[in-house]
Amino acid sequence: MEQMPYRPEMDTVMTQPTPAAALRSSTTTSEVVQSDWRQQLPTLRGERVTLRQLRTSDAASLFAMLSTEEVARFISPPPTTVEGFERFIAWTLRQRSGGTYACFAVTVQGYDTAIGIFQIRELEPGFGTAEWGFAIGSGFWGTGVFQEGATLMVNFAFETVGVHRLEARAAVKNGRGNGALRKMGAVQEGLLRRSFLRNGEYLDQNLWTILDEDWLLAKYIWEGSIQ
Numbered sequence: 730m731e732q733m734p735y736r737p738e739m740d741t742v743m744t745q746p747t748p749a750a751a752l753r754s755s756t757t758t759s760e761v762v763q764s765d766w767r768q769q770l771p772t773l774r775g776e777r778v779t780l781r782q783l784r785t786s787d788a789a790s791l792f793a794m795l796s797t798e799e800v801a802r803f804i805s806p807p808p809t810t811v812e813g814f815e816r817f818i819a820w821t822l823r824q825r826s827g828g829t830y831a832c833f834a835v836t837v838q839g840y841d842t843a844i845g846i847f848q849i850r851e852l853e854p855g856f857g858t859a860e861w862g863f864a865i866g867s868g869f870w871g872t873g874v875f876q877e878g879a880t881l882m883v884n885f886a887f888e889t890v891g892v893h894r895l896e897a898r899a900a901v902k903n904g905r906g907n908g909a910l911r912k913m914g915a916v917q918e919g920l921l922r923r924s925f926l927r928n929g930e931y932l933d934q935n936l937w938t939i940l941d942e943d944w945l946l947a948k949y950i951w952e953g954s955i956q
């Protein structure tokens with residue numbers, strides 16, 4: 730989601746892995762632990778990417794990864810300090826407990842360092858329609874981390890949360906964001922004119938959607954074809 734639901738005013742309160750070129754060709758086999766995600770997010774394991782519950786200790790690496798200009802330019806401004814990320818993480822845990830939102834840390838094989846996030850929020854009670862968003866440290870762009878993490882996240886949305894329609898908004902100027910969504914099989918449904926205020930300018934956004942029936946059919950065909 731271009732516009733992260735988190736706002737600082739809502740609050741009351743490393744070792745960096747090397748981008749692995751080998752991630753490019755990885756195939757995702759997700760191991761989704763069924764659980765009440767509102768109590769504790771499951772750990773979603775792919776071949777080389779793992780999505781897990783955020784922890785307060787992720788604040789420093791997320792600050793380093795997500796507050797650079799190239800990552801933040803087309804998304805809502807991330808927190809500007811490590812303490813701000815700590816408050817953001819605490820907020821994500823409260824929203825998860827409330828059952829309206831979930832945010833995963835992205836980690837890569839062999840490391841527990843958070844290099845990005847995937848988040849989802851309900852757009853209507855019951856999560857029938859939801860919006861997802863993501864941001865990954867730029868050192869990991871083009872490595873396959875996004876695609877593997879996104880596959881885990883979309884599986885979680887449809888199979889665990891029970892989402893029917895998954896929306897995403899991407900500023901038209903955000904080439905990588907739009908390319909990433911297209912790659913995931915999202916359908917571009919429309920243009921949301923002047924819908925996102927960033928740096929004093931109202932930006933147009935593309936609306937992208939994935940339906941559960943399309944995703945699950947594609948997954949069924951894919952899994953059938955590789956036996």
Ligand SMILES: CC(C)(COP(=O)(O)OP(=O)(O)OC[C@H]1O[C@@H](n2cnc3c(N)ncnc32)[C@H](O)[C@@H]1OP(=O)(O)O)[C@@H](O)C(=O)NCCC(=O)NCCS
Nearest residue numbers: 800863864865869870871872875898899904905906908909
């Ligand atoms: C969005 C993000 C997570 C995607 O991760 P990524 O590793 O860059 O994504 P990928 O490289 O796997 O996919 C991006 C695709 O867009 C393509 N692309 C890059 N620039 C593009 C452009 N200007 N126009 C169109 N497509 C473009 C890439 O070629 C790639 O497709 P390919 O793998 O088929 O070649 C990452 O770029 C990011 O964190 N961006 C900053 C945060 C952000 O904008 N988040 C919101 C997105 S809505």
